[in-house]
Amino acid sequence: MLLRIEFESDIPIYMQIKNQIIEGIALGMLKEGDELPSIRQLASDFGINLHTVKKAYDILKDEGFLSVHRRKGYVVTKNASADDNFIEELKKDLQPILANAFSRGMTEDEILKICREILEQFKNGM
Amino acid sequence: MLLRIEFESDIPIYMQIKNQIIEGIALGMLKEGDELPSIRQLASDFGINLHTVKKAYDILKDEGFLSVHRRKGYVVTKNASADDNFIEELKKDLQPILANAFSRGMTEDEILKICREILEQFKNGM
Amino acid sequence: MLLRIEFESDIPIYMQIKNQIIEGIALGMLKEGDELPSIRQLASDFGINLHTVKKAYDILKDEGFLSVHRRKGYVVTKNASADDNFIEELKKDLQPILANAFSRGMTEDEILKICREILEQFKNGM
Amino acid sequence: MLLRIEFESDIPIYMQIKNQIIEGIALGMLKEGDELPSIRQLASDFGINLHTVKKAYDILKDEGFLSVHRRKGYVVTKNASADDNFIEELKKDLQPILANAFSRGMTEDEILKICREILEQFKNGM
DNA sequence: GTGGTCTAGACCACA
DNA sequence: GTGGTCTAGACCACT
Numbered sequence: 103m104l105l106r107i108e109f110e111s112d113i114p115i116y117m118q119i120k121n122q123i124i125e126g127i128a129l130g131m132l133k134e135g136d137e138l139p140s141i142r143q144l145a146s147d148f149g150i151n152l153h154t155v156k157k158a159y160d161i162l163k164d165e166g167f168l169s170v171h172r173r174k175g176y177v178v179t180k181n182a183s184a185d186d187n188f189i190e191e192l193k194k195d196l197q198p199i200l201a202n203a204f205s206r207g208m209t210e211d212e213i214l215k216i217c218r219e220i221l222e223q224f225k226n227g228m
Numbered sequence: 229m230l231l232r233i234e235f236e237s238d239i240p241i242y243m244q245i246k247n248q249i250i251e252g253i254a255l256g257m258l259k260e261g262d263e264l265p266s267i268r269q270l271a272s273d274f275g276i277n278l279h280t281v282k283k284a285y286d287i288l289k290d291e292g293f294l295s296v297h298r299r300k301g302y303v304v305t306k307n308a309s310a311d312d313n314f315i316e317e318l319k320k321d322l323q324p325i326l327a328n329a330f331s332r333g334m335t336e337d338e339i340l341k342i343c344r345e346i347l348e349q350f351k352n353g354m
Numbered sequence: 355m356l357l358r359i360e361f362e363s364d365i366p367i368y369m370q371i372k373n374q375i376i377e378g379i380a381l382g383m384l385k386e387g388d389e390l391p392s393i394r395q396l397a398s399d400f401g402i403n404l405h406t407v408k409k410a411y412d413i414l415k416d417e418g419f420l421s422v423h424r425r426k427g428y429v430v431t432k433n434a435s436a437d438d439n440f441i442e443e444l445k446k447d448l449q450p451i452l453a454n455a456f457s458r459g460m461t462e463d464e465i466l467k468i469c470r471e472i473l474e475q476f477k478n479g480m
Numbered sequence: 481m482l483l484r485i486e487f488e489s490d491i492p493i494y495m496q497i498k499n500q501i502i503e504g505i506a507l508g509m510l511k512e513g514d515e516l517p518s519i520r521q522l523a524s525d526f527g528i529n530l531h532t533v534k535k536a537y538d539i540l541k542d543e544g545f546l547s548v549h550r551r552k553g554y555v556v557t558k559n560a561s562a563d564d565n566f567i568e569e570l571k572k573d574l575q576p577i578l579a580n581a582f583s584r585g586m587t588e589d590e591i592l593k594i595c596r597e598i599l600e601q602f603k604n605g606m
Numbered sequence: 607g608t609g610g611t612c613t614a615g616a617c618c619a620c621a
Numbered sequence: 622g623t624g625g626t627c628t629a630g631a632c633c634a635c636t
Contacts, residue, residue, distance in 0.1 A: 110547040110557070114620060121324035128327035151621050167331065184332040192329055193342060198247035199321050200346050201254035205293065206310040210347045216319060217343050220326050221336045240626060266608065277628050282609080290542065295362040299636065301608055305362070366635060373576035380579035403636050419583065436584040444581055445594060450499035451573050452598050453506035457545065458562040462599045468571060469595050472578050473588045492611060518623065529613050534624080551621065553623055 103131045107148050115150055119158035124167060127178060128224040138168065138176040229257050233274050241276055245284035253293060253304065254350040264294065264302040355383050359400050367402055371410035376419060379430060380476040390420065390428040481509050485526050493528055497536035505545060505556065506602040516546065516554040 103126045107118055126132040139147070141155045159176050162168040166181030184192075203213050229252050233244055252258040264270070267285060271278040285302050288294040292307030310318075329339050355378050359370055378384040391399070393407045411428050414420040418433030436444075455465050481504050485496055504510040516522070519537060523530040537554050540546040544559030562570075581591050 109550050109552075110555075111550075112548070115550060116620085121327070124331050125324060125327040128330045154621060157620095180331070180333075182332045184329060184334045184338075188329075188332060189342070192325065193346065195325050196322075196343060197346055198251060199318065199325075200343065201247070201251040201350065203310060203314075203318055204347060204350045205250050205253045205306070206308045206314060207306075208310045210344070210351060212310075213347060214340060214343060216315070217322060217326065217340060218336070220319065220323055221330060221339060224327065224330045225336060242626080268608085277630095278609095279629095280627060283626090285609095296364070296609070298361050298363075298367060299608075300361075303362075368635080373579070376583050377576060377579040379583045406636060409635095432583070432585075434584045436581060436586045436590075440581075440584060441594070444577065445598065447577050448574075448595060449598055450503060451570065451577075452595065453499070453503040453602065455562060455566075455570055456599060456602045457502050457505045457558070458560045458566060459558075460562045462596070462603060464562075465599060466592060466595060468567070469574060469578065469592060470588070472571065472575055473582060473591060476579065476582045477588060494611080520623085530624095531614095532612060535611090537624095548624070551623075 107150070116154050116157040119155065120161055123162060127167060132178050134178055134180050136178045137174045138178070140175050231274070233276070242280050242284040245281060246287055249288060250293060253306070258304050260304055260306050262304045263300045264304070266301050359402070368406050368409040371407065372413055375414055379419060379432070384430050386430055386432050388430045389426045390430070392427050483526070485528070494532050494535040497533060498539055501540055502545060505558070510556050512556055512558050514556045515552045516556070518553050
C-alpha cells in the first residue's frame, strides 16, 4: 500500500491520506485487520506533520474504517456502512460532479462508463 | 431558477452558487443566452457580499459556462467542453467518492443506480 | 470595410472600433480621404450608444488617424507617426505578450513567424 | 526578482504584477520550483492590498505558471503551454498592436527588429 | 444601470 | 506561519 501525497493539490493533505486509505480498502490492498504505518512513521516518511496524519486516521476511525489497538496502533476495520445518511451525502457529492460532466455535453452512457471503470477496479481487487 | 444557500454548510458559498448554476444548466433551467441576475442583485437577494457572487460567476466564466455581455451582464454560454483534461479531473473527483461507497459495502449496481437517477433528472430537463 | 463588434469580449466596444479601424488602415481597406460612416449611422447599425462610437472616433482623431471635415464627417488621414514615444509604448505593449508566449515554450522563430504572418497581411493590402 | 508597480498606470495593479512575473520567468530570473513572496508579504512590501496580489497569483495559477504548495505557498511551475487556444489569443493580441505600428509607417523590418530585441533578452536569460 | 478594481479589515483551515 | 473565504465599503470605466 503506497501513499502518494501531492503538496500542490488543493485537497488538504489529511484528506488525501484519508481518501487513499479508503481507496486502498476498496481496491482490496488493505484488508480487515491490516495494521497501518504508525503516525510517526507515516509523518516522517512524507515529511509532514504528526497532526496531519493523526487527523486523517481519526476521521477514518470516526467513520468506522479504522480502529485503534493498544499494541498494533491503527488497524483496518470495516465497520463503516452505507446508511441512509451516507446515501444522502453520496448523492449530494455526486450531484454537482455529474451535473458538470453532463453540462459539458457528456452523455449518460459516457459518464456511467467512467463510473463503471472505476468501480471495476474495486471489484477486481476483492 | 432558484438558488438556495446553506450558510451552515462547510461548502463555501461561492462554490454552492457555482454548483447550483451548473446544475441549473444540466437541468435545462438555464439555457444558452439566459441572463443571470446581476452580481449586486444576487448578492443583496441573499444578503451576501458581491465579491462572493462575483467569484462564483468568474469561475463559471473561466470554465466556459458564462460570459460577460457588456450590456446584459453575465449570460449563459455553453463553451465548456469535456476535453481530456476534464475527463481526468472527473475521474479524480469520482474515485474517492465511489471508493467510499464501495468500501461501505455498496454494490456496483447500487452505486450506478444512484448515478443513473441523478443523470435521469438532467436528461428529462432537456 | 466591415466592423465586427463582440459584446462579450473583455475589450471595450470603443476600443474594438478603434482597433478595427486602425487594422482597416493597415490592411489598405481604408485609404487616406475615405469617409467613415457617421457616428449615428454606425451606432444604430450595431445598436450601441452614440458616445461609444464618438469616443472611438475621437481617440483616432487625437492619434492622427482621422480628422473631422465640416461636411464629410470623419475622414481617414494618416498623420499618425511612429515617434519615439510611440516606439516606447510599442515595446511596453509587446513585452508582456511576447514574454507570455516565450514562457510557454514557444521559440523565437515560432513567435516571429506569427508576427510576420500578421504583418504580411498588411503589406499585401497596400 | 524585483517588482515595480506604477500606481499612476492605467494598467491594473494585479495585471502589472502578473505581467512582471511572467517576464521574470521569460527572463530566467524565476525558475521552476522558486517560491514567490507570500501574498501578505508582497502586499505589505508595496503597500497594496492582499486581494490585489492574490488576484495576480491566482490568474497565474490558473494559467499554469504558478501552483500553490501547501507549505511553501505559491511556487513557479511551468505547466503553461502554447496550445491552439493560446496561439489564437496571441494573434488577437498582436494584431491591433502591429496594425497600429504599421499604420504609422513602420516597416515590417523595423517592427520585427523590436520583437527580436525583446525576445533576445529572454533567450539570454535562459 | 452594469461589471472591474481596490481597500481595510476579519475569521478560518491547514501544516 | 501560509493561503482561503467573506464582509463592507469605495471609486472607476463602460454603455
